[in-house]
Amino acid sequence: MTSPRRPGPVPELPEVESVRIGLLPHVSGRRIERVQVFHDRSVRRHTGGAADFAAVVAGRRVVDVRRRGKYLWWALDDGDAILAHLGMSGQFRITDITSAPLPVGMLVGDASPDPAAGESARAVQHPHLRIRFSFDDGGSDVDFLDQRTFGAMAFAPGGADLPDAIAHIARDPLDPAFSLADTVTAIRRKRTEIKRALLDQTVVSGIGNIYADEALWRARVHYARPTATMTRPVATAVLAAATEVMREALDAGGTSFDALYVNVNGESGYFDRSLNAYGQQERPCPRCGTPIRRDAFMNRSSFFCPTCQPRPRRRPVSASR
DNA sequence: CCTGCCGCCTGCGCGC
DNA sequence: TGCGCGCAGGCGGCAG
Numbered sequence: 001m002t003s004p005r006r007p008g009p010v011p012e013l014p015e016v017e018s019v020r021i022g023l024l025p026h027v028s029g030r031r032i033e034r035v036q037v038f039h040d041r042s043v044r045r046h047t048g049g050a051a052d053f054a055a056v057v058a059g060r061r062v063v064d065v066r067r068r069g070k071y072l073w074w075a076l077d078d079g080d081a082i083l084a085h086l087g088m089s090g091q092f093r094i095t096d097i098t099s100a101p102l103p104v105g106m107l108v109g110d111a112s113p114d115p116a117a118g119e120s121a122r123a124v125q126h127p128h129l130r131i132r133f134s135f136d137d138g139g140s141d142v143d144f145l146d147q148r149t150f151g152a153m154a155f156a157p158g159g160a161d162l163p164d165a166i167a168h169i170a171r172d173p174l175d176p177a178f179s180l181a182d183t184v185t186a187i188r189r190k191r192t193e194i195k196r197a198l199l200d201q202t203v204v205s206g207i208g209n210i211y212a213d214e215a216l217w218r219a220r221v222h223y224a225r226p227t228a229t230m231t232r233p234v235a236t237a238v239l240a241a242a243t244e245v246m247r248e249a250l251d252a253g254g255t256s257f258d259a260l261y262v263n264v265n266g267e268s269g270y271f272d273r274s275l276n277a278y279g280q281q282e283r284p285c286p287r288c289g290t291p292i293r294r295d296a297f298m299n300r301s302s303f304f305c306p307t308c309q310p311r312p313r314r315r316p317v318s319a320s321r
Numbered sequence: 322c323c324t325g326c327c328g329c330c331t332g333c334g335c336g337c
Numbered sequence: 338t339g340c341g342c343g344c345a346g347g348c349g350g351c352a353g
Binding site: 088190299 | 323324326332
Binding site: 012086088150209301 | 344345346347348349
């Protein structure tokens with residue numbers, strides 16, 4: 001029954017934007033009647049804890065779903081907001097109202113598999129269910145599921161336009177107010193390597209390990225290239241590549257939504273067909289045929305073509321001439 | 322102030 | 338067969 005299943009793509013900007021678009025019609029205009037928190041860690045960013053989160057959110061009306069980088073938030077009609085980050089494995093799911101409703105008592109407490117829990121409870125309750133939102137129209141619930149609990153939700157007073165908690169997050173490349181020129185300046189001002197800068201959400205947001213590697217492959221830039229040595233055209237090319245690859249992923253993934261199932265583990269198609277570097281070690285570079293290499297980087301991995309993306313020389317050429 | 326490392330989490334796959 | 342470990346990785350916190 002529980003067939004082994006590869007984890008879906010880690011949600012970066014395109015996946016979060018797909019979730020935003022998919023979620024919008026299911027929450028916009030609806031009034032939250034009841035909130036059930038099944039795992040304290042999923043509200044760890046909320047001051048006051050699970051009970052307070054549930055109490056403060058109940059009765060609120062959602063008017064919009066907004067996003068910056070990998071964060072999204074439900075804007076409420078009174079100017080407050082409910083902030084969410086999917087982390088590594090967060091999902092929103094719209095419950096199927098045609099299935100039998102759960103007895104109320106079954107929903108209290110932690111939803112993790114519990115040997116002491118009743119058989120029927122385990123049969124109907126998803127083990128990764130962390131928060132459930134019910135609405136006063138009696139329609140579908142909205143569930144927040146998160147296997148690894150890196151994700152979280154929090155109430156954000158006055159946060160409808162932009163929650164205070166994420167004021168430090170830079171605009172992302174799909175934001176109409178995103179400034180390519182300013183971001184190039186910010187990157188070149190840093191004293192670090194280009195991939196670290198791409199992953200720094202205070203420089204440019206929305207880019208994670210996957211799209212960083214894909215952008216660098218497209219721009220033919222090595223991940224360890226010092227940002228301080230990058231010309232404006234090179235830095236611009238990297239950012240343009242990041243924007244392109246995320247836009248393409250969004251276009252590929254945005255069409256695969258089931259109306260009742262909004263998540264980031266769906267068959268986006270993008271990850272099966274369109275990755276040129278990420279996860280492709282040993283396979284030939286689509287441009288030159290050289291096997292893609294995998295290097296350890298920041299306690300994880302960087303995938304790159306050693307021919308198209310040669311490691312930068314230690315020093316500028318000034319000494320050699 | 323700036324940079325970079327660590328810990329938080331769970332489940333899968335691999336080596337012994 | 339079973340156990341331990343590495344790996345996946347975004348982000349806040351914190352050390353230097």
